Amino acid sequence: MKIVIDQRNDSKVAIVHSEAIIINNVNDALDLMADVHYNNGCSKMILREEQLTGDFFELRTRLAGEILQKYTNYKMKLAIVGDFSGVTSKSLKDFIYECNQGDNVLFKPTEAEALDRLHRIAI
Template sequence: MNIEKVEINGRNIAVVRSNKILIWDVQSALDLMATVQYEVGCNRIVINKALLSESFFNLKTRLAGEILQKFINYRVKVAIIGDFSAYSSQSLKDFIYECNNGNDVFYLPTEQQAIEKLSTLK
């Protein structure tokens, strides 16, 4: 895992990269948050969807809700980047839409858009 700290608009943002899945359950998400906080001191994180288990995107598992609630509880803003068009679930599309209209979790196509979005939040 590689964590790059980016500063923009006075905000520190961690961009997490890896060649393997980093989040497959709630504990692994908590571990990632703790590692990012310890290593680079950021509470804004950009992660590629490839770093998340596919079960995250199946809302029936409730994994996405449980994990994202932890991010919100610990006041960590997160942007998940990638192409989400391959998912046909209307529920997931609605979930992504609602997240993108909130203040804590975002699904965006590119790393640059994610960094820009996280840098403009209060």
């Protein structure tokens, strides 16, 4: 895993690069958040859809809710980049829509869009 920092003025976003799944459970998510915050000085991060276990997107597992609640509580802004246009689950579509209405968790199709949005969010 490699973390690259994108900085624009006073805004810093950690972009997490990995070919492997790095979040399989809540503890993985907390460890990553701590790494990004304490070792890289960021309160905003970008993950790719492929870096999250498939259970994250199965809302009935409640994994997404648990992880995102922790990130919100600790004021970590998160953008998940991926192609969500083919999502067929109504509940997942609704979840993504609702997340995108706020500033805590975003689902974006490209890294550039995620960066633009995260850099506009004040901490």
